[in-house]
Amino acid sequence: MSVIGFDIGNENCVIAVVKQRGIDVLLNDESNRETPSVVCFGEKQRFLGSAGxxxxxxxxxxxxxxxxxxxxRRFKDPEVQTDLKIFPFDTSEAKDGGILINLKYLGETHSFAPVQILAMLFSHMKDVAEKNLEMPVVDCVIGIPSYFTDLQRRAYLDAAKIAGLKPLRLMHDCAATALSYGIYKTDFSSTGPTYVAFIDIGHCDTQVSIVSFEVGHMRIVSHAFESNLGGRDFDEVLFGYFVAQFKEQYKIDVNSNIRACIRLRAACEKLKKVLSANSEAPLxxxxxxxxxxxxxxxxxxxxERLSSALLDRVCIPCKKALADATITVGKIHSVELVGSGSRIPAIAKLITSLFGREPSRTLNASECVARGCALQCxxxxPVFRVREYDVQDSNPFSIGFSSDEGPIRTPSSNGILFPRGLSIPSTKVLTFQRSSQFHLDAFYADPNELPAGVSSRICTFTIGPLQGSNSDKARVKVKIQLNLHGIITVEAAMVNNIHFHAIFQ
Structure with missing residues (x-):
C-alpha cells in the first residue's frame, strides 16, 4: 500500500509519494515531473495530460x-462568465444552475459536468502513480485552495471517488507547503512560536498564510487569498498588448481565430518566463x-508598467493575512515564496518592500504542495510510521446555522457556530426542543470573506422524523462537525439516546 499526495493545479498536476527514505515526485510517461491539467477529446479517443x-x-x-x-461553481457567477470568455470550449447552464461543458466526441455532442472532467484527471494521475509504483493506489491527500467553498470541496471528493481514490484529507495548499517546510526544520526557537509567511502565487490565484511553528507542531494562524490573481493574468496582459500591436501592424484580429489565440497565449507565457531572467524579450x-x-x-x-494594476493587488492578501493574525511584520521570521507565478521579479520586489526582507525560496515552487500532501497522507x-508532528489548520470562513425558528445563537458565538480561524476538525453539539421533523440551514456568515459571486448558502439538513419522542416537545441533540476536509456534516441526531437520520440537501 502506498500513500500519495496530489496537487491538481489549474495548469499542471504534480504527484508525490512517500517512500522509506523520503518523498519522491513521480514522473509521467514523458519523464516530466509536471503533467498538464488537460483533457482533450479527439475524433476516436480521449487524450489526457501531456497527450491532451x-x-x-x-x-x-x-x-x-x-x-x-x-x-x-454556478454558471451565472460573474467570475465564471469572465473565465468562459477565455476558454475555447462551449458551455451551457445545467438544470441545477451548474456548468455543462459541451464537446464533440465519437461523432456526437456530449455534455460533461466539471466534476466528471476532474475525475478523468484524477484517474489519469492514479494510472501514472500505479505505473511508477507497480502497486494499487487508493489512499491519498489532495491539495485545494483555502478559498474553496463547501460545494467545491464536495465536488473534489466526488471526482476522487469516481476515479477510485480515497482522500484521507483535502488539505489547504499553504498548509501543505508549511508542512513540507516545517517538518524538517530543527532550528525553531524553544522559547516561543516562530512565525513564517507563505505566499503561493499560482496560475490563477494568490494565497497567503501566516503559520506558527514550534518543535513538533505547526498551526495556521490566518488564511488570505485573491482568487483572481495569478500567472495567467500576467499572461493576459501580454496577450492583450500583442493583440493590439498585431492588429495595427499586420491588420489581423487574433481574437477572431481560436487557434491563433491558443498559440499567442502559449507564446506570451514563454515570453513572461524569459522576462523574469532578462530585461527584454522578442516574440x-x-x-x-x-x-x-x-x-x-x-x-x-x-x-511591469502594463501589469501595475495587477502588481498593486499582490500586497492586499499579504496585508490581510497579517491583520487577521494580529501580528506585526517585525514578528515574521521568514517569508517563503512559492507557486508558478512567483518568479516575476516585480512581485519579489513588492514582497521585499512589504515585509522588509527578501523572500526565501527554500522550497521547490511547483512541488511543495504535493510533497506536503504526501507527508500528511x-x-x-496506518501503514506508515512518521515522526510525531501536529498539523493544525484553521477554518477560512465563518459559518453560521439557522433552523425553522430563525438563526441559532449560543452565548459565545454571536450567531456564528464555526468562527473564522477555528481549528479544523471541530465539533459542536446543539440541543433543540422539537415535536416534529425540522431543518437546519448552514450558511457563510460573512459574505465579504468569500470570493466574489459565491453564494452564502452551504446546505440544508433535515432532522427527523421524530417518532421516538413521547411528549409534545422532545429534546433533540444534533452533533455538527466541520470535518478534516473543511466540510460541514451532521454526525448524529438523538432523541432520548435514539439515533435519527439527518438528510443532506
Whole structure:
C-alpha cells in the first residue's frame, strides 16, 4: 500500500509519494515531473495530460483546460462568465444552475459536468502513480485552495471517488507547503512560536498564510487569498498588448481565430518566463493566422508598467493575512515564496518592500504542495510510521446555522457556530426542543470573506422524523462537525439516546 499526495493545479498536476527514505515526485510517461491539467477529446479517443496538451491544437473546441476554475461553481457567477470568455470550449447552464461543458466526441455532442472532467484527471494521475509504483493506489491527500467553498470541496471528493481514490484529507495548499517546510526544520526557537509567511502565487490565484511553528507542531494562524490573481493574468496582459500591436501592424484580429489565440497565449507565457531572467524579450510566431508571420518585442519595464494594476493587488492578501493574525511584520521570521507565478521579479520586489526582507525560496515552487500532501497522507495512514508532528489548520470562513425558528445563537458565538480561524476538525453539539421533523440551514456568515459571486448558502439538513419522542416537545441533540476536509456534516441526531437520520440537501 502506498500513500500519495496530489496537487491538481489549474495548469499542471504534480504527484508525490512517500517512500522509506523520503518523498519522491513521480514522473509521467514523458519523464516530466509536471503533467498538464488537460483533457482533450479527439475524433476516436480521449487524450489526457501531456497527450491532451499535444492534441489541443488539433481539437481546440474539444480541449478542456483550467477545470479547477469551474468545479463547484454556478454558471451565472460573474467570475465564471469572465473565465468562459477565455476558454475555447462551449458551455451551457445545467438544470441545477451548474456548468455543462459541451464537446464533440465519437461523432456526437456530449455534455460533461466539471466534476466528471476532474475525475478523468484524477484517474489519469492514479494510472501514472500505479505505473511508477507497480502497486494499487487508493489512499491519498489532495491539495485545494483555502478559498474553496463547501460545494467545491464536495465536488473534489466526488471526482476522487469516481476515479477510485480515497482522500484521507483535502488539505489547504499553504498548509501543505508549511508542512513540507516545517517538518524538517530543527532550528525553531524553544522559547516561543516562530512565525513564517507563505505566499503561493499560482496560475490563477494568490494565497497567503501566516503559520506558527514550534518543535513538533505547526498551526495556521490566518488564511488570505485573491482568487483572481495569478500567472495567467500576467499572461493576459501580454496577450492583450500583442493583440493590439498585431492588429495595427499586420491588420489581423487574433481574437477572431481560436487557434491563433491558443498559440499567442502559449507564446506570451514563454515570453513572461524569459522576462523574469532578462530585461527584454522578442516574440516570433510563424503563420499565426492568414498565413502571416508575426514579430514583437517588449521590455521588462514596459511589461511591469502594463501589469501595475495587477502588481498593486499582490500586497492586499499579504496585508490581510497579517491583520487577521494580529501580528506585526517585525514578528515574521521568514517569508517563503512559492507557486508558478512567483518568479516575476516585480512581485519579489513588492514582497521585499512589504515585509522588509527578501523572500526565501527554500522550497521547490511547483512541488511543495504535493510533497506536503504526501507527508500528511503518511501521517494519516496506518501503514506508515512518521515522526510525531501536529498539523493544525484553521477554518477560512465563518459559518453560521439557522433552523425553522430563525438563526441559532449560543452565548459565545454571536450567531456564528464555526468562527473564522477555528481549528479544523471541530465539533459542536446543539440541543433543540422539537415535536416534529425540522431543518437546519448552514450558511457563510460573512459574505465579504468569500470570493466574489459565491453564494452564502452551504446546505440544508433535515432532522427527523421524530417518532421516538413521547411528549409534545422532545429534546433533540444534533452533533455538527466541520470535518478534516473543511466540510460541514451532521454526525448524529438523538432523541432520548435514539439515533435519527439527518438528510443532506
Amino acid at each position: 496538451a499535444s492534441s489541443a491544437m488539433m481539437n481546440p473546441r474539444s480541449t478542456v483546460t483550467q477545470v479547477k476554475r469551474l468545479i463547484g 516570433n510566431i510563424e503563420c499565426l493566422m492568414d498565413e502571416k508571420d508575426v514579430k514583437g518585442f517588449i521590455k521588462r519595464e514596459e511589461f 503518511a501521517m494519516l495512514s
